[in-house]
Amino acid sequence: MANTTNNIAQEETIVEMETIQLGIIGMGDMGKLYARTLSAAGWKNVNVCDMPNKYEALCGEFAGTDIRVMKDGHLVSRQSDWILYSVPAEFIDSVVATYGPSTKIGAIVAGQTSVKAPEIAAFEKHLPEDVHIITCHSMHGPTVPSKGQPLVIINHRGTAETLALVERILGCFESEIAHLSYKEHDRITADTQAVTHMAFLSMGTTWKHQDNFPWFDPTYTGGIENVKVNMTMRILSNKWHVYAGLAILNPSAKAQVKQYSLSVAALFKLMIQEKEAEFVARIRAAGEFVFGNRGAREQILLSDNLLDQYSLGSVPKDKRKPNSHLSLLAMVDCWYQLKMNPYSHMVCQTPLFRFWLGISEYLFLNEDFLQDAMQAALYEKEIREDDMEFMMSARGWQECIALGNMEGYRVRFEDTAQFFKSRFGEAAVVGKQMIEMITRKTNPPTTTAAP
Numbered sequence: 361m362a363n364t365t366n367n368i369a370q371e372e373t374i375v376e377m378e379t380i381q382l383g384i385i386g387m388g389d390m391g392k393l394y395a396r397t398l399s400a401a402g403w404k405n406v407n408v409c410d411m412p413n414k415y416e417a418l419c420g421e422f423a424g425t426d427i428r429v430m431k432d433g434h435l436v437s438r439q440s441d442w443i444l445y446s447v448p449a450e451f452i453d454s455v456v457a458t459y460g461p462s463t464k465i466g467a468i469v470a471g472q473t474s475v476k477a478p479e480i481a482a483f484e485k486h487l488p489e490d491v492h493i494i495t496c497h498s499m500h501g502p503t504v505p506s507k508g509q510p511l512v513i514i515n516h517r518g519t520a521e522t523l524a525l526v527e528r529i530l531g532c533f534e535s536e537i538a539h540l541s542y543k544e545h546d547r548i549t550a551d552t553q554a555v556t557h558m559a560f561l562s563m564g565t566t567w568k569h570q571d572n573f574p575w576f577d578p579t580y581t582g583g584i585e586n587v588k589v590n591m592t593m594r595i596l597s598n599k600w601h602v603y604a605g606l607a608i609l610n611p612s613a614k615a616q617v618k619q620y621s622l623s624v625a626a627l628f629k630l631m632i633q634e635k636e637a638e639f640v641a642r643i644r645a646a647g648e649f650v651f652g653n654r655g656a657r658e659q660i661l662l663s664d665n666l667l668d669q670y671s672l673g674s675v676p677k678d679k680r681k682p683n684s685h686l687s688l689l690a691m692v693d694c695w696y697q698l699k700m701n702p703y704s705h706m707v708c709q710t711p712l713f714r715f716w717l718g719i720s721e722y723l724f725l726n727e728d729f730l731q732d733a734m735q736a737a738l739y740e741k742e743i744r745e746d747d748m749e750f751m752m753s754a755r756g757w758q759e760c761i762a763l764g765n766m767e768g769y770r771v772r773f774e775d776t777a778q779f780f781k782s783r784f785g786e787a788a789v790v791g792k793q794m795i796e797m798i799t800r801k802t803n804p805p806t807t808t809a810a811p
């Protein structure tokens with residue numbers, strides 16, 4: 361009896377994979393990852409398109425596969441039962457306005473954009489009433505294996521049946537599914553992505569303004585400095601529009617980014633006045649709030665020694681210089697000021713966020729290390745110039761995001777990237793090894809967001 365039931369279920373799966381039509385609009389890095397993974401899992405009808413001028417090139421690239429390249433999103437939309445828009449967030453409204461009205465009756469529509477408020481607004485505005493909206497977001501880049509990484513599913517306007525189909529379609533990614541509302545998604549990713557990226561980008565701009573390759577500088581080599589350097593290189597070697605979109609278009613990001621910039625400035629002002637008691641009290645209160653009462657929550661457990669191996673430079677350990685870790689002190693202060701528990705955001709963690717929280721945790725849970733950082737912040741005059749530049753860089757990124765200035769963001773991002781370009785190849789290799797390491801250490805995230 362059990363065997364018969366299993367056989368029927370298997371047959372139904374095969375029929376579903378042979379008959380259901382999947383569509384992807386936007387064949388950039390993420391669109392291609394999705395098309396290849398779905399096709400490899402056995403979905404027989406994967407219809408894809410990019411801009412009409414890329415039709416020939418895509419036909420060439422996917423010749424000999426089951427993936428069907430189409431001229432435009434109308435052709436994909438009218439015959440697909442599940443459609444994923446995988447385009448830059450900035451263009452989601454205009455792309456959905458163009459192809460949305462061609463959506464097949466009863467189809468399910470999703471988007472891969474990293475910020476959901478504009479995507480949901482575009483879907484509500486331009487899609488016919490008779491289609492389902494169940495969107496998603498893979499919390500990793502195209503080169504990171506999807507297994508075990510969070511995959512957010514947002515059932516905005518779907519039925520139990522269509523949601524179950526979406527889960528079967530996305531099951532082949534072997535990701536950890538998290539069900540959230542689009543507002544929860546944006547509130548949490550404002551922290552795990554927008555603020556995290558802004559902190560790394562501020563380090564990049566600081567080093568550029570200081571005309572300093574950090575891997576030659578004794579202040580920035582070894583241990584947790586390797587996270588700062590390699591993750592900054594990783595962001596800067598990627599596409600600016602991904603980072604600009606998720607920061608500028610996320611309604612929750614502006615307030616969080618603003619607080620980060622305010623925290624950097626407030627701590628820096630205490631540092632230059634050497635107001636030790638006030639500075640230490642503020643850091644202690646923030647540390648107690650974020651790390652004091654973690655209860656049974658997991659620790660990320662990064663260590664300076666573990667991170668030592670991922671260095672782009674080779675300054676010997678005894679030649680390294682102290683660092684104020686202003687970027688990390690300010691991050692913890694920012695969580696404290698906003699009364700946010702970053703561990704409850706693991707549901708939308710990216711590898712980068714896990715590193716970021718991991719090194720903050722390492723700094724605050726190692727008393728000697730924290731003491732050294734606070735002493736350096738208050739009394740090591742030599743590093744003040746970097747900290748001053750960092751404060752200005754953070755303010756610059758914050759204002760750019762607050763003004764909603766996509767073009768300004770592009771110029772800032774590309775100018776900074778240009779400075780480091782010669783080391784991207786090497787940084788990509790080390791960055792990949794680091795991501796593999798943190799992924800191995802990743803425990804399954806929880807599936808619901810804590811309040």
Ligand SMILES: NC(=O)C1=CN([C@@H]2O[C@H](COP(=O)(O)OP(=O)(O)OC[C@H]3O[C@@H](n4cnc5c(N)ncnc54)[C@H](OP(=O)(O)O)[C@@H]3O)[C@@H](O)[C@H]2O)C=CC1
Nearest residue numbers: 386387388389390410411446447448449472473474500501
């Ligand atoms: N990269 C990442 O790490 C991740 C990205 N995301 C999100 O996924 C989405 C896609 O990102 P990603 O693949 O990296 O970006 P890409 O720039 O590589 O891909 C986007 C693609 O969409 C195409 N496109 C733009 N307009 C249209 C249109 N009207 N019709 C068809 N195609 C169109 C673009 O063409 P053209 O270049 O010619 O404009 C491009 O090929 C973004 O919203 C991003 O935020 C989500 C998770 C991770």
Ligand SMILES: O=C(O)C(=O)Cc1ccc(O)cc1
Nearest residue numbers: 474498499500501602710712
């Ligand atoms: O790992 C990194 O570099 C990222 O931060 C990648 C990334 C970019 C955008 C997303 O929406 C999700 C993941």
